[in-house]
Amino acid sequence: MLHRGNVHPKKVWKPEDGGVPAQVAIVDNAVYVITLSGKRLWRLPIDASGVGVGSATSYYNGAYGRLRALVKVPGADQLWMGSSGNGTSKDRILKVTIG
Structure with missing residues (x-):
């Protein structure tokens, strides 16, 4: 049941299909x-109506460990992302060019 002013999610996925979301940035x-x-x-493109999203594309699959901040x-x-190297002392702040 939705309360007034609430809307259904625009995108839902199972954790086994791509992980648990940590943070979101809309740009x-x-x-x-x-x-x-x-x-x-x-990355999920926002459709022309500004209401829905298109197909998700994934980047950096496992390249930098767990991504924690965005x-x-x-x-x-640019986006900045924080990663933890799963105990390998390779924690990083990563700069990603977008656009």
Whole structure:
């Protein structure tokens, strides 16, 4: 049951299909999602109506360990992501160019 003002989710996926979302950033016409167990960045284009999303594309699948933090860099076409290297002391802040 939806309460007034609430809407159904635009995208739902199972954890085994790509991880548990950790953080979300909406930039221009796309939604970016990072996942802990999935160890990837997802990009979902926002459709022309501005209401729905298209097919998700994943990036960096396992390349940097668990992705934990995501922020749009003000004034730049970039995202910063934080990763943890699963105990390998390879924790990083990663710069991703978008656009």
